[in-house]
Amino acid sequence: MASATVQDAGTSPARQAHWSVRLAEFLDAHAGRPPRDKTARLAWARAFHADLEEAHLAAPGWPAEAGGMGLDLGDQIAYHQQMTAARAPRHPCGLSFIVAPTLIRHGTPEQKERYLRPLLRADEFWCQGFSEPGAGSDLTSLTTRAERVGDAYVVNGQKLWTTMAHLADWMFALIRTGPAGPGGAGISYLLISMKSEGITVRPLKDISGGTHFSEVYFDDVRVPVGNLVGEEGGGWAIARTSLGHERATAFLSDEFRYRRVVSELHRLAKTSGAADDPVVRQDLARIEASVRVLASNSRRALDAVLEGRDPGPAASVNRLVRAEFDQRLHEVALRVVGPDAVLGQREPTAPEGGRWTYGYLMSRSSTIGAGTAEIQRNTIAEKVLGLPSWRKEA
Amino acid sequence: MSAVSDRNDEHDELRKVVRAFLEHASPSSEVRRLAETDEGYDPEVWRRLADELGLVGLIVPERFGGAGAGAAELAVVMAEMGRTLLCAPYLSSAVLAPAALLESGDETACAEFLPDIADGSVIATLAVAEGNSDIRDLDAVWTTARADGDRHLLFGTKERVTDGYAAGLLLTVARTEKGLSLFAVDPEAVERRPLPALDPTRKLARVHFDRTPARLIGAEGAAEGAVARVLDLGAVALAAEQAGGAERCLELSVEYAKTREQFGRPIGAFQAIKHKCAELLYEVESAKAAAQDAARLWSAAAAASEQGLAASVARAYCSETYVHAAAETIQIHGGIGYTWEHDAHLYLRRAKSSALLLGSTSWHLERVAADIGLVPTA
Numbered sequence: 001m002a003s004a005t006v007q008d009a010g011t012s013p014a015r016q017a018h019w020s021v022r023l024a025e026f027l028d029a030h031a032g033r034p035p036r037d038k039t040a041r042l043a044w045a046r047a048f049h050a051d052l053e054e055a056h057l058a059a060p061g062w063p064a065e066a067g068g069m070g071l072d073l074g075d076q077i078a079y080h081q082q083m084t085a086a087r088a089p090r091h092p093c094g095l096s097f098i099v100a101p102t103l104i105r106h107g108t109p110e111q112k113e114r115y116l117r118p119l120l121r122a123d124e125f126w127c128q129g130f131s132e133p134g135a136g137s138d139l140t141s142l143t144t145r146a147e148r149v150g151d152a153y154v155v156n157g158q159k160l161w162t163t164m165a166h167l168a169d170w171m172f173a174l175i176r177t178g179p180a181g182p183g184g185a186g187i188s189y190l191l192i193s194m195k196s197e198g199i200t201v202r203p204l205k206d207i208s209g210g211t212h213f214s215e216v217y218f219d220d221v222r223v224p225v226g227n228l229v230g231e232e233g234g235g236w237a238i239a240r241t242s243l244g245h246e247r248a249t250a251f252l253s254d255e256f257r258y259r260r261v262v263s264e265l266h267r268l269a270k271t272s273g274a275a276d277d278p279v280v281r282q283d284l285a286r287i288e289a290s291v292r293v294l295a296s297n298s299r300r301a302l303d304a305v306l307e308g309r310d311p312g313p314a315a316s317v318n319r320l321v322r323a324e325f326d327q328r329l330h331e332v333a334l335r336v337v338g339p340d341a342v343l344g345q346r347e348p349t350a351p352e353g354g355r356w357t358y359g360y361l362m363s364r365s366s367t368i369g370a371g372t373a374e375i376q377r378n379t380i381a382e383k384v385l386g387l388p389s390w391r392k393e394a
Numbered sequence: 395m396s397a398v399s400d401r402n403d404e405h406d407e408l409r410k411v412v413r414a415f416l417e418h419a420s421p422s423s424e425v426r427r428l429a430e431t432d433e434g435y436d437p438e439v440w441r442r443l444a445d446e447l448g449l450v451g452l453i454v455p456e457r458f459g460g461a462g463a464g465a466a467e468l469a470v471v472m473a474e475m476g477r478t479l480l481c482a483p484y485l486s487s488a489v490l491a492p493a494a495l496l497e498s499g500d501e502t503a504c505a506e507f508l509p510d511i512a513d514g515s516v517i518a519t520l521a522v523a524e525g526n527s528d529i530r531d532l533d534a535v536w537t538t539a540r541a542d543g544d545r546h547l548l549f550g551t552k553e554r555v556t557d558g559y560a561a562g563l564l565l566t567v568a569r570t571e572k573g574l575s576l577f578a579v580d581p582e583a584v585e586r587r588p589l590p591a592l593d594p595t596r597k598l599a600r601v602h603f604d605r606t607p608a609r610l611i612g613a614e615g616a617a618e619g620a621v622a623r624v625l626d627l628g629a630v631a632l633a634a635e636q637a638g639g640a641e642r643c644l645e646l647s648v649e650y651a652k653t654r655e656q657f658g659r660p661i662g663a664f665q666a667i668k669h670k671c672a673e674l675l676y677e678v679e680s681a682k683a684a685a686q687d688a689a690r691l692w693s694a695a696a697a698a699s700e701q702g703l704a705a706s707v708a709r710a711y712c713s714e715t716y717v718h719a720a721a722e723t724i725q726i727h728g729g730i731g732y733t734w735e736h737d738a739h740l741y742l743r744r745a746k747s748s749a750l751l752l753g754s755t756s757w758h759l760e761r762v763a764a765d766i767g768l769v770p771t772a
Contacts, residue, residue, distance in 0.1 A: 266766055275768040278760075285759035288766055289707045293680045296687035307402065317676035377672035378665060385648050385671055387662035 019069060020082060023057050027086040034089060045089040050121040058120045059100075066104045067116050073306055084256040093125040095164060099172040102189065102241040106230045115170070115191070129159040129173030129192070129216065130239070137375045140184045140236065144218060145176040148225070148232075153177070153190060155198075155221040161369075165201050165214035168194050174235050184236025191227040198222075208361045254322060255298055258329075262291045265333055268352065274336040283332045290325050297321065317384075320376050323366040330360040405470050412474040415447060420478040422737050425595055428481035429740075432588040433560040434597035435482045443482065444514025450488050451512025458508035460492070465630055465692030469685055472631045473638030479595050479740055483517050483557035489631045490556070490624060491518035494565050497620035498576050498612030507563060507578070518563035521552035521601050522621060529554075530625060530753040532567070532574060532618055537603060539568040539577060539610075546570070546577060546610060548603035554751070558599030559588040565611065566601075572615030577608035593747030595740060623698070626705040628752050630688045633708035636748055637681040640712070640719040643741050644674045647719075647726040654728075667726060674719050681715040684708040703765045706758035713749035713758075720745040 030048055035041045052058045053067070060079040062068020071079060091097070096119045103111055118124040135142035144157025155175055165171070171192045178186030194201070198221040203211040230238045269275045269284055297318060304310060333356040334341040345354035367373035381387045419439045428434055444450035453468055454460020461467075468489065475484055492511055495504050510516035527534035537550025548568050558564070564579040585602040612620065648671055651662030661667050688708035691701050720742035724731035731738040749755060763769070 266768060269768060275763070276770045278770075281763045281768050281770075282756065282759045284768055285762040285766075286710070288762050289710050289759070292687075292704070292707045293684045293711050296683035297680050299687065300683045303402075309402075317672075317679055320672075321676050321680060374665070374669065377669040380672040380675055381662070381668035385675060387648065387651055387668050387671060388660050390663050390665050390668060 019057070019071070019075070020078060022055065023079065023082055026052065026055050026057055027082070027088060030088075031086070041089075042092055045092040046122040048089050049091055050123065053117065053121045062100070062104065066112060067120060073302070077302070080256065084260075092122050093119075093164065093168075095128050095168075096120075096122075096126045098128060099126050099191075102172070102229060102238055105241050106189075106238045108226075110226065111191070111229065124169040125164060125167050127162050127165045127168035127171045127194070127216075129162060129171040129175075131161045132158060133160050137372055139174070140180065140187065142174060142187065143176060144173070146188065146190065146223065148177070149222075151225050152222040153188075153225060153228070155190070155192065155218045155223055157218050159216040159218075161204075161213050162201075162216050163213045163369075165194070165216050166203050166211065170194060171216070172229075174239060178233045186233050187235045188232050189229040189235035189238055190223050191229060192221065192223050196221045196223070207364060208358055255294055258291050258294065258322075258325070262287055262329065265329070265336060265356075268333075268356075269336045272336065272338060272351075274338065280332070280335055283335070287329055287332050290328070294321060294325060317380060319371075320373060320380070323373055323376075326363045326366040330356065330363040334360055401466070405466065408467060408470050409474060411447065412449070412471055413477070415442075416474055416478045416480055420475075420480045422740075425479045425481055425737075425740065429594035432597070434557070434595070435560065440482055440514055440517075443484075444512075450484070450514040451492075451508075452488060454492050454508050454512040455496070458504055458512060460508065460512040465627065465689040466686070467693075468631050469634035469689035472634040473641070473682075473685070476635035476638030476744075477642040479639070479737075479744055481595050483519065483560055483597075485596070485628065485631060485635070486519035486557040486561065487511060487517045490520040490628050491563065491565055493624040493627050494520050494576060494621065495611065497623050498617075499620075500612040503578065503609075503611045511563070516562045517557060517560055518565060519555060519557045519561040520621075520624065521555040521558060521564055521566040522625070523553050523555075524551065525553065528754055528757050529751070530622075530757050532621065535567055535569060535574060537566070537568040539570045539575060539608060541570070542607075546608045548577065548579065548606040548608045550603050552601040552603075554589070555586075555599045555601050556751070557597050558586055558601050559597060564601065566603075566608070567617050567621055568603075568608070570614055574617040574621065575614045576611040576617040576620065578611050579603070579606055579608045583607060591747065593743040595744055596747065596751075622702075625752055626702050627692060629705040629709040629758070630685070630692055632748060632752050633681075633688060633705070633712040634685040636712035636716040636745065637678065637685040639741055639744055639748075640674075640678045640681055640716040643716075643719040643723040643738075643745075644671065644678050646738070646741075647671060647674065647723045650727055661726075670722050670726060674722055677715040677718060681712045684711045699765065703762060706753075706761045706765075709753060710755050710758040710762065713745075713755050716745040717742075717749055 030051065035044050049058065056069065059068035060071045060076045062070070064070040100116065100119060103115055119126065130139060132142050132144055144155065144159060146153035146155045153175070159173065162171070171194055173190050173192055174187050175190050176186055177188040180186050198219040200217040200219070202215045202217070204213055204215060206212050265287070266284065269280070274280050275284065301318065337351050337356050340349070340351050341357050343350035343354060343357070345358050347354065350357070378390060382389060419442070424436065428436060440450070448461050449471055451460030452463045452471060454462070456462040475482070492508060495507055507516070507518065511518050522535065523529040524534055524536055537548060537552065539546040539548050548566070550568060552558070552566060561581050564581045564584065566577050566579055567574050568577055583606050585604070587600045589598045589600055591598045648662070651667050651671060652660050654661050662671070685708045688704040691704045720738065723741060724738045727736065727738055730736050
């Protein structure tokens with residue numbers, strides 16, 4: 001699909017040849033199946049991304065001065081297609097790409113120098129310290145606080161649902177440094193070493209039985225003032241920084257993934273005979289229609305961005321659409337799998353290693369993590385449709 | 395980049411022109427007046443659509459007196475018509491009938507009929523469905539054509555013929571020994587009856603052939619593939635109309651939610667209403683994207699299989715979205731939304747009726763399943 005978009009984008013063939021030829025060579029040299037063992041697979045992905053950075057083929061959308069390739073959007077799309085087609089491993093720490101745009105835009109030269117390269121190389125992993133036991137959807141009510149003592153902030157409190165905390169080297173965190181007020185006043189954006197004294201990480205088992213997130217306790221944790229990003233008390237405003245285009249292309253790589261997963265589900269339906277059931281067949285057709293509509297939606301937003309127009313409401317609804325699609329996909333998938341979908345992953349006879357049952361459980365988080373679907377609907381209704389605020393103050 | 399920009403600029407311009415015209419020519423009062431008539435359109439508005447805006451011959455090639463535009467432009471126009479519930483034989487006479495003539499490959503018939511269709515002087519339609527069968531089920535066509543000298547005689551009954559009562563030229567499919575064939579019939583020679591309908595803003599008729607003289611269009615027995623293509627193009631156009639109608643429903647709902655107050659606040663401040671609106675926004679935006687994408691594929695002369703699949707994806711998605719949007723519009727409006735005087739029911743009628751015309755959602759989903767290789771093994 002994106003070949004037409006790329007053509008429309010008028011990508012300069014000479015320039016594309018330059019990096020895409022290098023990328024093709026790189027991917028050829030790094031071809032191979034991922035190791036089956038989980039630890040080995042992680043090491044393999046890390047090595048891949050370190051080499052990628054070494055070859056100046058990482059971060060297509062970042063500016064060159066931040067260590068990226070500075071490609072325009074059309075080229076970024078082609079880049080992601082090339083990576084997906086080669087089944088290149090995804091960066092093992094997706095959260096890194098939430099902190100990176102903030103550092104690129106609001107970080108000091110020292111901070112960029114220190115953090116960006118190890119982040120790209122996957123030498124250092126990041127986790128996000130936003131949610132707390134008392135601050136979920138209502139994030140600005142967070143109470144983990146820092147007091148300035150000499151040249152350090154002393155942090156006390158607790159973060160929750162911290163994905164990858166047990167593997168992370170650093171946390172980017174929203175910490176209260178002043179009294180609460182409207183617009184997230186008094187919140188600062190701090191970079192905290194996970195190796196600091198006074199940090200306790202307690203992994204939490206999630207719905208799947210795995211440990212993808214943790215509780216993180218702070219007990220007089222000292223954070224050098226040099227690790228403040230932006231102004232003290234100005235953290236809320238910069239926490240949502242993105243590079244615009246980055247977001248657009250991130251959707252694309254999601255989309256390529258969904259396309260692949262849906263095709264894999266079709267294959268299963270054909271071999272298992274599930275497609276003989278007319279109800280399942282209609283549901284599968286609906287999933288196919290949805291994945292195509294997702295593609296149409298992105299194409300529309302991307303076309304607009306490529307032409308320098310406002311992508312409009314399409315872009316703001318994308319996340320919600322994807323979250324719900326993910327859940328519907330897995331609901332249908334379990335019906336395609338059939339009765340053996342009740343088997344757990346550790347049962348060797350579970351169809352396709354139990355991946356669909358596992359995915360079904362995991363998909364429940366897609367309407368909760370990083371802003372619940374309800375909060376997203378509020379935001380869409382207020383920011384895009386202009387409906388009045390639901391808060392009583394109005 | 396420039397080709398895409400130019401195309402989008404042109405579409406924006408076309409959208410503005412059509413919207414401005416329809417806001418004036420198709421207000422609710424006119425929709426309601428025409429809904430009460432058998433013909434269901436205003437001849438003066440139809441003439442202006444043809445002469446001033448050049449929209450009736452939009453997809454007719456220039457050599458036959460049309461504008462020679464593609465499905466992408468057609469989608470822009472249909473979306474606008476859907477927004478205002480325009481009462482006019484546009485789907486019949488500007489989409490289905492000309493597409494059927496063009497697909498037939500019958501140059502003589504095209505030269506004879508298309509210029510009058512394109513300039514709006516003759517209203518044409520395509521009659522396919524029979525009994526209570528889906529229009530896409532061409533095996534259910536039982537109407538027969540018997541050769542009679544240099545013409546044929548038709549026997550059978552066509553159901554739910556859009557604008558069948560107002561039409562001055564009737565194209566239809568009937569079976570001969572060689573298979574499904576396309577015919578042109580003078581409507582004066584048939585028995586036809588306007589049908590009271592769920593959606594009074596799109597007119598339907600029953601057409602009865604009994605030894606009705608008909609002229610063969612294109613090759614005998616060659617209509618099956620051609621009619622399927624015509625109905626696919628119709629599906630693309632109708633999907634765009636549905637997306638436009640759904641978009642208008644959302645606007646009506648949001649406007650109302652901002653102004654209607656209960657418990658001392660606009661009801662749009664309550665999350666129960668807010669979430670419905672947000673939900674509709676993502677469905678409407680997705681529907682618009684799907685319809686535009688299908689139209690783009692038709693304009694770009696993509697592979698026929700891709701076009702058919704895209705048409706069905708768009709139709710399935712837009713049908714469900716429009717019905718949902720219209721139903722929620724009534725819900726968000728509360729009691730007033732359930733009254734005859736409010737337009738919400740006109741949108742619901744159009745939405746539900748459109749979802750059933752030109753192939754049901756089940757039919758389109760089954761087609762999607764077949765096209766991706768999900769067919770019963772038995």
